[in-house]
Amino acid sequence: MWTTRPDAKGILDLPGVQTALPRYVDVVKGKKYPKYMIAQSIEAQYSRRDSTETLWEKHDQLLETYNETETNIKRKPRKTTNSFHDLKILLAHRLMQSCIFCERRCGADRLHGDKGYCRAGRNFSMFSAFPHMGEEPELVPSGTIFTGGCSIRCLHCQNWDISQWHSNGDSLTPEMMAHQVTELTEKGCRNINMVGGDPTPYVWHWLETFNHVKKPIATVWNSNSWYSQETAKLLAGFIDLYLLDFKYGNNQCAEEISDAPGYWEVATRNHLMAKEYGELIIRVLVLPGHNECCTRPILQWIHDNLGPETRVNLMFQYHPEWRASKHPQLNRRLSLTEKLDAKKIAEEVGLINLVE
Numbered sequence: 474m475w476t477t478r479p480d481a482k483g484i485l486d487l488p489g490v491q492t493a494l495p496r497y498v499d500v501v502k503g504k505k506y507p508k509y510m511i512a513q514s515i516e517a518q519y520s521r522r523d524s525t526e527t528l529w530e531k532h533d534q535l536l537e538t539y540n541e542t543e544t545n546i547k548r549k550p551r552k553t554t555n556s557f558h559d560l561k562i563l564l565a566h567r568l569m570q571s572c573i574f575c576e577r578r579c580g581a582d583r584l585h586g587d588k589g590y591c592r593a594g595r596n597f598s599m600f601s602a603f604p605h606m607g608e609e610p611e612l613v614p615s616g617t618i619f620t621g622g623c624s625i626r627c628l629h630c631q632n633w634d635i636s637q638w639h640s641n642g643d644s645l646t647p648e649m650m651a652h653q654v655t656e657l658t659e660k661g662c663r664n665i666n667m668v669g670g671d672p673t674p675y676v677w678h679w680l681e682t683f684n685h686v687k688k689p690i691a692t693v694w695n696s697n698s699w700y701s702q703e704t705a706k707l708l709a710g711f712i713d714l715y716l717l718d719f720k721y722g723n724n725q726c727a728e729e730i731s732d733a734p735g736y737w738e739v740a741t742r743n744h745l746m747a748k749e750y751g752e753l754i755i756r757v758l759v760l761p762g763h764n765e766c767c768t769r770p771i772l773q774w775i776h777d778n779l780g781p782e783t784r785v786n787l788m789f790q791y792h793p794e795w796r797a798s799k800h801p802q803l804n805r806r807l808s809l810t811e812k813l814d815a816k817k818i819a820e821e822v823g824l825i826n827l828v829e
């Protein structure tokens with residue numbers, strides 16, 4: 474039995490969590506099944522000889538009916554061959570030939586050893602897997618698995634040794650990763666938290682992993698939000714809870730600090746899709762000097778487009794890491810005034826479900 478954080482006990486029954494994450498709570502309590510199990514029970518009519526375009530058409534048709542199946546499911550879903558989940562795996566595998574998992578869309582042929590901007594390879598590169606006690610209370614203990622590489626380069630990256638490959642991870646196949654998932658499940662974790670770097674370079678690997686997982690567990694996608702529309706569609710019907718960073722309120726800051734062109738359009742699109750196909754917690758890391766250009770437009774957009782009860786974690790732990798000390802705005806911690814201002818902005822725009 475876990476000696477868990479005191480604030481994690483009983484959190485699943487709190488009104489704020491019940492309102493924003495009702496399905497996640499039910500999956501953790503064993504009252505509902507994780508999405509990957511439902512997708513594995515839905516038959517898909519396709520052939521491996523079908524063109525990629527045809528496979529996408531079939532995928533998108535099934536995606537339209539997925540939510541209906543999820544709502545009406547009465548019994549334990551039974552895994553079928555040629556399932557909706559298998560179709561996702563096949564599509565993701567094809568995308569690895571000319572990778573477009575993230576918005577970089579650099580087209581690396583990762584099946585034949587090429588590496589793109591993120592430098593992720595053919596296999597998982599795993600840096601650690603453990604029950605994380607420092608995540609949001611509703612996630613704790615969170616079975617967190619860190620993989621190498623990232624699609625963007627934040628000057629202040631807190632995990633730069635992993636994201637920028639300054640150390641080596643273990644090379645794992647999806648079958649081997651399924652063992653890690655099972656171990657974390659058996660240790661009593663509430664979920665499997667896929668993170669990095671960023672999990673985006675490993676979409677195929679994660680989908681394939683869950684084809685080898687036997688015990689039900691909630692899936693958490695812990696990402697920078699800069700993934701492609703194709704990835705967003707593959708995640709729909711796979712991910713129970715999206716734990717998304719909303720990093721910038723405009724594209725200029727995103728390009729300058731994280732080399733993430735078009736971040737605003739991509740992040741807003743992916744947050745909307747996460748809400749449509751799952752539940753979400755949004756992390757907003759407050760950066761020094763960025764309350765008006767970033768914090769305010771982000772929080773306003775969340776309120777207007779996802780609703781005042783959206784679960785938002787306003788984060789104040791910024792400290793200069795990696796290359797941030799050389800940036801004129803990022804080379805210091807937040808001031809008390811900046812923290813208070815950010816809280817005031819959240820109040821002014823009307824967000825009422827902040828993670829405490």
Ligand code: SF4
Nearest residue numbers: 572575578579589591
């Ligand atoms: S995930 Fe990596 S290889 Fe794929 S498009 Fe993005 S940067 Fe390129």
